[in-house]
Amino acid sequence: MVALLLAACVPQTVRSPLPSLSPQEVAVAQTRQTTHEAAVRAAPSWSLQGRVAVSNGRNGGSGRIDWRQDADRYEVALSAPITRQSWRLSGDRVAAQLEGLEGGTRSGADPQQLLREATGWEIPVAALSSWVRGARADEAVFGPATLAFGTDLRLARIEQGGWTIDYAAWQPTSEAAALPLRLNAQRGEAKVRLVVDGWNGVETP
Template identity: 35%
Template sequence: MWWHLRLLPVLALVILIQACTTIRLEPLPDGMTDQPPASWNARARQVSGFNQWRLTGKLAVRQPSDSGTALINHWIQSGESYDLALSSSFLGMGSTLLKGRPDYMELTLPGGDTYRSSDPEALVTAATGWQLPLKSLSWWIRGLPAPDGNARLLFNAQQQLALIRQSGWEIRYDRWKRFLPDLPALPARITAVKGEKRVRMVVAQWESLEDRP
């Protein structure tokens, strides 16, 4: 019987390791699957290459500290660089300009004051009070997970992307539209939710800039 006693710590260790390596996934919402459709990889490659574009639309932010809406007068994306012009009574009369790349931003407020930072998200929060997931938005707005974090994708019964869960955010794809003839349908409305924070973007128009000089 002594060997039974010697095995007990080993068995306990095996059980502990198994418990630590078990990954608990949240149950899937009704009618959704995490198995991508056969066309998904081809779509992802095509849309990933669509990185020279301009869109217009509307942005709404709701959070415990403050809320507001803004017109997206333009969002011009060129690779990793962006040029975003917002106008909102919440931000003040006139336009607020955001220019930069993932690791740098120049923000110009309606009064003309300009601020620069190597932490764009912190700069936007300090200047406007809005907490926006800027590093990932250029990917999520195209219906793609951002490349710098693990993501879980969920698809609906129509084989369309319905949800991306990434970096603590849940991105809900509420509406799709075929904006450009050479590309598959792009998001027309997305809602990003993290705790009590909610960011909604409605796209009025997409335009490809790849053929421009």
């Protein structure tokens, strides 16, 4: 159903090699990252609008995305303008529901499992709420994270929970709370690519 909703191919992700940084540069980058994570977590209510592409190794597609987060409460809407179809995932830490699929609304405790069982897509919704803002997900839940930085000393990659998240572009500012504009997340054949057209609710210092 979602394959028909999205109805488009997902280009292959090409990873750029990461630079070799000096210990001093790594120390500066880690300090900036700590400041960045503190800034975004101080704003638990936010939203983004953009475009998303997903693939499970056999098929893939893309559409518009509207993500609204209010602390633990989230609402993620995906739509395909050409087919005029859409679905909506909403929930919190204890429950989730998926609307817009044939057969009616489906509910479950784990949004990632709910999406996988209902659509075949592997999308780590709970962790993505942190990753999309350039921050590590809760390590007590998703395990330890490994960070890598680019020549500009901004976050270039997170490896966590079996996923690799590559950051291709950031807002054009030097402020600590600048947010990602393009990222690619991958675990095995599962891929999620996000292009953000607009952010709301996270202000630069």
